Amino acid sequence: MDVFQSLRQSRELTENERMIAGYVLDHPEEVARMSSRELARRTYTNPTAVLRFSRKLGFDNFNDFxxxxxSDLKRARMDGVRVRPTDAPVAVCDKMAHLNARIVEETKRKLSMRTLRQVASLIEGAAAVDFFATDLNAAVASYATHILCLTGKLCCVLDTLDRSVYSALVAPADHVAFLVSKSGMDRTLLEVADVLKGRRVPTVAITASPNAPLAGRCDHVLEAFYFTRSERFGEMVFGTSCKYLYDTLFAMVYAGSTERVEALARSYDALYYDRLDRSGVPGGSLPYYDDSELPD
Structure with a gap:
């Protein structure tokens, strides 16, 4: 767990320590150059409080902190993907590839394998999967519904206030609900989480803020990556992180039900290609590729 994740998730800080933590999260680059005395002055505390704060987080002293x-700033820094007007297309391609790789790396690093297994099991056992999300989050959730339908799961995206609230009010307990919010502060989702809890519907929060109210109101939390200094790419960063989580869950559900999923795929092919001829390719079929050549 990195420093910033520890600060966001720590629940045993005193009032003074919370003030220090908040200042560090808001001004990490400045704090990295400060003395403990200066940080104490900025947070209206004292150097002894700063030392206790550092040790409570597991560090020997403030310099170690x-x-x-x-180290964590260097790992999470997104400055290398800033797109400039003078960038050639190949430079933009390289920067976007670097950005996507970094997002996946950071998302994976934050994942709890135990939580991931629990959420995959919920999907496997659910009659349907509901995604409560808006804007770009809803668009990425729509992608998730498509890949999960390949495993035989009924899925839908609830992307407006009315649809979200009405659906929550009638959701049966054999559904599983994903509530997606970068900040974890969306008022509609907070109310929806409470309604779903009352109806005993299992809930999963996907958020970049694991200490936000939404995380506390859901049964499980998957932390997606978001970097506040990523400028115009901020929404894309969070969306790409969510997509990686959905892809990983799909792969786990697929791996747990391979025979059933492949039987469904054969039924789909028989209908889609043989009877409906929807491929748009002369002869009614697409080029065949042997997936045995792909890596395991």
């Missing part, structure tokens, strides 16, 4: 801040 700062070293880890610098």
């Amino acid at each position: 700062k070293v880890n801040i610098v």
Whole structure:
């Protein structure tokens, strides 16, 4: 767990320590260059409080704490993907490839394997999967419904206030609900989470803020990656992180029900290609590729 994740998730801080934590999260680069005395002055505390704060997080002293801040800033930095007007197309391609790789790496690093297994099991056992999300989150959730339908799961996206609330009010307990919010503060989703809890519907929060109210109101939390200094790419960063989570869950559900999923795929092919001839390819079929050549 990195420094910033520890700060966001720590629930045993005193009032003074919460003030220090908040300042560090808001000004990490400045804090990395400060003395403990200066940080104490900025947070209206004292150097002893800063030392206790550092040790409570597991560091030997404040300098050790700062070293880890610098290390985590370097790992999460997105400055290398800033797109400039003078960039050639190949440079843009390279930067986007780097950005996507970094997002996946950071999302994977934050994942709890135990939570991931629990959520995959919920999907496997659910009669249907509901995604409560808006805007880009809803668009990425729509992608998730498509890949999960390949495993035989009924899925839908609830992307407006009316649809979200009405659906929550009648949701049966054999559904599983994903509530997606970068900030974890969306008022509609908070109310929906409470309604679903009352109806005993299992809930999964996908958020970049694991200490936000939404995370506390859901049964499980998957932390998606978001970097506040990513400028115009912020929404894309969170959306790409969510997509990686959905892809991983799909693969786990597929791996757990391979025979059933492949039987469904054969039934689909028989209908789609043989009877409906929807391929748009002369002869009614697409080029065949042997997936045995792909890596395991």
